Amino acid sequence: MNLSAITTWVNDRAGLEPLRALAHKKTVPLHRHSVWYYFGGMTLFLFAIQVGTGILLLLYYRPSAENAFESVQFIMTEVRFGWLVRSIHSWSANLMIATMFVHMFSAYLMKAYRPPRELTWVSGTLLLFIVLGFGFSGYLLPWNKLAFFATKVGTDIAGVVPGIGTFLLRFLRGGDEVTGATLTRFYGFHVAVLPALVTAILFVHLYFVQQRGMSVPPSLAGKPLQTMKFVPNFFLRDLMGWLLALGALAALAALFPWELGEKADAFASAPAGIKPEWFFVFMFQTLKYLPAKIGAVDGEVLGILAFGGGGLFWLLVPFLDRQSAQGKSSRWFTLIGILILLYIVGMTIVGYAE
Amino acid sequence: MENTNTPVTTRRKFINYCLGTSLGATLVATFYPIFKFLVPPPITESTEASVVAAKVSELKPNSGKIFKFGSKPGILVKTPSGEIRAFSATCTHLDCTVQYKEEAQHIWCACHNGRYDLMGKNVAGPPPRPLEQYTVNVRGDEIIVSKG
Amino acid sequence: MAKEDTSEFQANQKIHRTVKLVVTLALLLLFFVVGSKAQKDAARAGGETSSASPTANPSSGKNSCLECHQAMGDQLAAPIAAMAEDIHGKRGLSCANCHGGDPTADDPTQAMNPGKGFVARPKPAEVARFCGKCHSNAETMKRFNPAQRIDQESEYSSSVHGKRIKQGDTKPATCISCHGHHGIRAVSDPQAPVYPLNVAQTCGGCHANTDYMRAYGIPTDQLQKYSQSVHANALLKKRDLSAPTCNDCHGNHGATPPGVGSVSNVCGTCHARQAELFEKSPHQAPFAAAAMAGCVVCHNNHQILLPSDEMLGSGATAVCSTCHTEDAGAQGAQKMRGLIEELNHHIHQTEGLLTQASIAGMEVSRPIFELKEARDKLINARVIVHNFSPNAIETAINQGLEITGKAHQAGQEALNEMQFRRKGLATSLLVILLAIAAIYLKIRQLERH
Incomplete structure (x- = not known):
């Protein structure tokens, strides 16, 4: 029995013909911005690595205040290649968020959210929120000092949200304080709730992408463009990028193993330089700079409301940008996007320069 | 008629061969650590915040035992009346490891003859402070020592 | 008739008055008797009829000491303020409990009547007895602090201070020289001159004063x-x-300089193991014969510095070379020094190796833990030095070297493992690069047509 016979046999039963047709039909438009198309696939690849290494870590990790730190230490020291798996999980998480941001901003600036791709954008933004949730919950799991206090500060911020703040804080912490209960809860979010959500929404996101194909920037829309077949041409290029990422991850993990730090101690005083993960630094820094009172309202409350509003704006961009929807150029939204990008980059740099 | 020996075909074959081999090797390089990771390590459990310090049966009354607690030694003491207690085994004087003295029924540091009573309190010699006490729980035959 | 009635009335009145007088007198008498009995009872309860009894309660009744001294002010009133912080004052004792006299009398000659036990200012030779009235009395002290010792006065008389005082010298320390007066604090009070942190300064008050000590x-x-x-x-x-x-x-x-013979006992109260080893050492007998005070010969008495390995051996810094120059003793000392330094060196080297490994991200907590035992052996060997037996040292050091060797090996393995990781990384990166190159060629090949 040769390969084609097996393929035929499987195909007869699974009906893979539509998939094959889709793969054949799928093309990627070629133009000077085509390079940005790689970042979605890269994010997906890194996500797959997260799933794989995450599952591996689950085999040894123990989600309790007494054992979490020790079990991560155990993974790092006693389990063969545990150091590699854990470091890759940490590095890949950060790289994934970075590529996701690139993917998102390139989609935004190329106005890829234009009809008929509004839902692709909305589902993508939801994925962003979930991934940030992954980052926030995963940070606490090694139960080290820095993460413990960063979580304390982070959940404190959630507690300031007007109206539902107290509920939100208790909901996140599983009580009034950051304790072992918080850890168990974050673990639940990190390995069950968020993965379930992400699977569903990611499927939707990819489905929309396949349905409507790749978007072309408005400046090039309607012009005759060269295309490239997705299989095998574009896919092979994707594969090259993935392999590069894999090599980079291995090198980072081996040469710069992710630190474990000191075990969290609720009674110890907070260490100097508590920082959230880098992708939250711009928000953290903003809240730090806000004055205690703006008019009659707490500066912090206003800041949180502003970020909430910002998130909502980001989610609803396709419905707000009427210009793009009509195929016209929309300078205002480009400007807003660039300003947001500069703000995030600037604040992050300021946060680390301090 | 298919010509199987044109330079183009040879080249294609060679590239396909390279591609297959190197992708295969990459897969091996990826799955080898994963497979190794899945094999249980020689020490099968993380034991730091709490540790199985000894078996109840191996500890006679009026005896002590040093155990590894994280990266520091701990001492498990069974008093003549049969009560089990655990302390840090690091002498508070100059960080020597203390031991249990059966005949004198106290904890003793050989380095400078520091003595602690069976509650870990420094009673004689140079030690300035009592030994840190740990929590002891007995689960079945196992004596489990934990901090705090 | 009317006259008789009148006289009868007058007689009745007379009787009435007499009865009144008698009853009044009887009552007065009764009060007097009861009163004086009560006074006697009170005095008896005090144990001593002398007014220096500590039981007199200053809060009830009169205290003419306070009244007059307060009014006179200045130096004469100073003790009153000082007594507020005094442990005796806090326990309810007052002037007369120490100084005697009669605090109920307003007349100063009565209040400070030496006949009533008044002592204004005890002479140095009298101070110990002055305090000892209560402090040597078990019955009295028991009422204030059952755990309090009562041997201070007799201890004092055995001290150099006490003996000299008895000989008529007025300069040596008495109770109040160290404890103060009118403001005496408990030993556990950090402000007390006899609190452990303050003792050296208190003793030094006299002993570091060259003028004061010149005569001695x-x-x-x-x-x-x-x-x-x-x-x-x-x-x-x-x-x-x-x-x-x-x-x-x-x-x-009982302050006395320890004699030559008791030095190792004094040091040995804390440094018991060294003292025990020294007692069994070959130095014990010759030191005793030459009247050399054990520990002090090498370690000094007051200026006891942190001992170092350099004290051992035959070099310039070695205390051994004071007596041993080119004899077997010098060789033994040199050998012990060599052994200790060898282990010390190995421990440091291994520590360095393990630190290097841990900085490189390798897990070496186990060998670090095990190395601790080698450090124990080193400290132990430094104690065994006091037996002056190179062989005993060698045994201890060899145990330490064995442990160090294992830890060193573990550190080396960790570094090898790191090399393995680097090589593994290099290999896999190479494989990945090859794959990328192959894909690149494949793409080129595909797109040529």
Whole structure:
């Protein structure tokens, strides 16, 4: 029995013909911005690595205040290649968020959210929120000092949200304080709730992408463009990028193993330089700079409301940008996007320069 | 008629061969650590915040035992009346490891003859402070020592 | 008839008056008797009829001492304020309990009547008895603090201070020289001059004063030497209250310099193991014969510095070379020094290796843990030095070297493992690069047509 016979046999039963047709039909438009198309696939690849290494870590990790730190230490020291798996999980998480941001901003600036791709954008933004949730919950799991206090500060911020703040804080912490209960809860979010959500929404996101194909920037829309077949041409290029990422991850993990730090101690005083993960630094820094009172309202409350509003704006961009929807150029939204990008980059740099 | 020996075909074959081999090797390089990771390590459990310090049966009354607690030694003491207690085994004087003295029924540091009573309190010699006490729980035959 | 009635009335009145008088007198008598009995009872309860009894309660009744001294002010009133912080004052004792006299009398000649036990200012030779009235009395002290010792007065009389005082010298310390007066604090009170942290300064008040001590012909540099010592460092800098100050070696109330024979006993109260080893050592007999005071010969007395390995051996810094120059003793000392330094060197080297491994991200907590035992062996060997037996040292050091060797090997393995990781990384990166190159060629090949 040769390969084609097996393929035929499987195909007869699974009906893979539509998939094959889709793969054949799928093309990627070629133009000077085509390079940005790689970042979605890269994010997906890194996500797959997260799933794989995450599952591996689950085999040894123990989600309790007494054992979490020790079990991560155990993974790092006693389990063969545990150091590699854990470091890759940490590095890949950060790289994934970075590529996701690139993917998102390139989609935004190329106005890829234009009809008929509004839902692709909305589902993508939801994925962003979930991934940030992954980052926030995963940070606490090694139960080290820095993460413990960063979580304390982070959940404190959630507690300031007007109206539902107290509920939100208790909901996140599983009580009034950051304790072992918080850890168990974050673990639940990190390995069950968020993965379930992400699977569903990611499927939707990819489905929309396949349905409507790749978007072309408005400046090039309607012009005759060269295309490239997705299989095998574009896919092979994707594969090259993935392999590069894999090599980079291995090198980072081996040469710069992710630190474990000191075990969290609720009674110890907070260490100097508590920082959230880098992708939250711009928000953290903003809240730090806000004055205690703006008019009659707490500066912090206003800041949180502003970020909430910002998130909502980001989610609803396709419905707000009427210009793009009509195929016209929309300078205002480009400007807003660039300003947001500069703000995030600037604040992050300021946060680390301090 | 298919010509199987044109330079183009040879080249294609060679590239396909390279591609297959190197992708295969990459897969091996990826799955080898994963497979190794899945094999249980020689020490099968993380034991730091709490540790199985000894078996109840191996500890006679009026005896002590040093155990590894994280990266520091701990001492498990069974008093003549049969009560089990655990302390840090690091002498508070100059960080020597203390031991249990059966005949004198106290904890003793050989380095400078520091003595602690069976509650870990420094009673004689140079030690300035009592030994840190740990929590002891007995689960079945196992004596489990934990901090705090 | 009317007249008779009148006289009868007058007689009745007379009787009435007489009865009244008698009853009044009887009542007065009764009060007097009861009153004086009560007074006697009170006095008996005091144990001593002398008014120096500590039971008189100053809060009830009159205290003419306070009244007059307060009114006179200045220096004469100073003790009143000082007594507010005094442990005796806090326990309800007042002037007359120590100084005697009659605090109920307004007349100063009565109140401060020597006949009523009044002592204004005890002479130095009388101070111990003055305090000892209560402090040597078990019955009295029991009422205030059952655990309080009552041997201070007799201890004091055995001290050099006490003996000289008895001989008529007025300069040596008495109770109040160290404890103060009118403001005496408990030993546990950090402000007390006899609180462990303050003792050295208190003793030094006299003993470091060259003018004051001139007549006695003893050195006055003890305080200065002590303050450089490892003991002073532990006590005053590290605030380790278990570290010794003057009285821990010299005694407090029985203060006497320890004689040559008792030095190793004094040091041995804390450094028991060294003392025990020294007793069995070959040095014990010749030292005793030459009247050399054990520990002090090498370690000094007041200026006891942190001992170092350099004290051992035959070099310039070695204390051994004071007596041993080119004999077997010098060789033995040199051997012990060599052994200790060898282990010390190996421990440091291994520590360096393990630190290097842990910085490189390798897990070496186990060998670090095991190395701790080697450090124990080293400390132990340094103690065994006091037996002056190179063979005993060698045994201890060899145990340490064995442990160090294993830890060193583990560190080496960790570094090898790191090399393995690097090589593994390099290999896999190579494989990945090859794959990328192959894909690149494939793409080129595909797109040529």
